[in-house]
Amino acid sequence: MPRDREIKKVLWLILALNLLVAAAKLVYGHWTGALSLWADGLHSMFDGASNIIGLIGIWAAAHPPDEAHPYGHRKFESFAAFAISVFLFLACFRILENSYARLIDPNVPRVTWVSFAVMLITIGINLFVTRYEQRRSTELKSEILHADSMHTLSDVYSSLSVLIGLAAVQMGFPFLDPIMAVVIAGFIGRTGFQILFETSRVLSDASCVDPRLVREIVMQIPGVKSCHSIRTRGLENHVFVDCHIQVQSDMTAERAHTLVHEIEDLIKKEMSEVVDVVIHVEPFNVGARADEQNCKSSEAPTPRARTGKAARPSSPKS
Numbered sequence: 001m002p003r004d005r006e007i008k009k010v011l012w013l014i015l016a017l018n019l020l021v022a023a024a025k026l027v028y029g030h031w032t033g034a035l036s037l038w039a040d041g042l043h044s045m046f047d048g049a050s051n052i053i054g055l056i057g058i059w060a061a062a063h064p065p066d067e068a069h070p071y072g073h074r075k076f077e078s079f080a081a082f083a084i085s086v087f088l089f090l091a092c093f094r095i096l097e098n099s100y101a102r103l104i105d106p107n108v109p110r111v112t113w114v115s116f117a118v119m120l121i122t123i124g125i126n127l128f129v130t131r132y133e134q135r136r137s138t139e140l141k142s143e144i145l146h147a148d149s150m151h152t153l154s155d156v157y158s159s160l161s162v163l164i165g166l167a168a169v170q171m172g173f174p175f176l177d178p179i180m181a182v183v184i185a186g187f188i189g190r191t192g193f194q195i196l197f198e199t200s201r202v203l204s205d206a207s208c209v210d211p212r213l214v215r216e217i218v219m220q221i222p223g224v225k226s227c228h229s230i231r232t233r234g235l236e237n238h239v240f241v242d243c244h245i246q247v248q249s250d251m252t253a254e255r256a257h258t259l260v261h262e263i264e265d266l267i268k269k270e271m272s273e274v275v276d277v278v279i280h281v282e283p284f285n286v287g288a289r290a291d292e293q294n295c296k297s298s299e300a301p302t303p304r305a306r307t308g309k310a311a312r313p314s315s316p317k318s
Contacts, residue, residue, distance in 0.1 A: 003140055003237070004062045008055060010136050010145060014129055014152070015051035018044055021122045021155075028118050037115065039095040039181040040155070040162045044122070046091045050084040050151050054144040057081070071276075074238040078202040081147035081195055088151065088192035095185040099178040115166050123159045126152055141237035141273065143202065147195045154191035158184035205233040209271070214241060217270050223247055223259050225284040234275075241267060242278045249283035256281050 025041030057080020063073045130153045137145035165180030202208075211230035218227040229244040245263065247256060264277040 003142075004058050006136070007058050007140055007142050007145060010133065011051050011054045011058070011148070014133060014148065015048055015055075017125055017129055018048040018051060018152075021125050022048055024118050024122060028115065032112070032115060037119070037162050037166070039098065039184050040119075040158050042091055042094060044126075044155055046087045047148075047151055047155055049087055050148055053080050053083045053087070054148055057083075057144055071240070072238070074235055075203065077142070077144050077235065078199045080144050082199040082203070084144075084147050084151060085192040085195040085199070088154075088188050088195070092185045092189045092192065095181055095188070099181040099185070103175070103178050116163065119159055119163050119166070123156060123163075126156045126159065130156060141235075143199070143235055147199070150191050150195060154187045157187045161187070202235055208232050208234060208236070208239055209241070213271075214243060214267065217267055218243065218245060218263055221259065221262050221266060223251070223255070224263070229280075237273050239271070239274045240276045240278075241274055242280075244280045244282055246282045246284040249285070 022041050022044035025037055025044055027041075029038030029041050057077050060076035061074050061080075063069075065072045130149050133145050133149035133152065136142070137149055161180045161183045165177045168174075168176035168180070209232040211232070214230045214232070215227045218224055224245050224247065226246040227243055228246075229242075231242040232239055234240045245259075247259065251259075260279045260281065263279055267277050268274050
């Protein structure tokens, strides 16, 4: 699919940049003994690992539906994003472990102008990567690109912490180096939890579209008396919709069948991210109408809900 190819191109480009940034930080951090710089390099290395996970996830998600996966393989993209959060937690643990060892056995790192130059250059690269990935994640409605951009943004914040730590060492406060490494671990852990929360919504089939929007679309079709029991699930770019409609009890099966197809076509036209619609047809009666009105009043927008056609998905993504 063109979308999958575009996502892969983005991930390959970001992978190359992340490996370049990680190599610069790890090599210079090890040479100078600056723990915060080394920790930031490890963070960047995990950025590259997340790109590889993303490539594997996109490859798996691109497979068409089959007998074992009749709804397709799109959730593999969410699993890849989930795996990125696991990598972040591992990096967080490793950094905290080394910070504790440095506090117990202090070691003053060497700080030169090259240290600051390395950090400023890598921060510039990461800012470019973050903005580029966020823009492409919005255009392609990609969960994996959004998660990866959040990962890289946390790298920017941690790099700023490293700069503060290096400046502190140069001013005669070497104990601040491992402390800033702990701050970096905090940024990494926070990003991991954000990604974990967002992917859990998809993997747990949380509602992803405001049911009122679906009802407004369905009620445009002549012959539909009411619409209720609306359910949605899926990814931003791959949504499944289920709903019940009520029609005149004397409507023929042939007409009801045609009506269902009209509704499906209109929903997919108005909401391009919808890939499948399942509609249950019921006879209309006054009692059911009252129940349907009660159902309307109890429905509320979800955190990812839209309130109109113009409200398309955006990338925060947190």
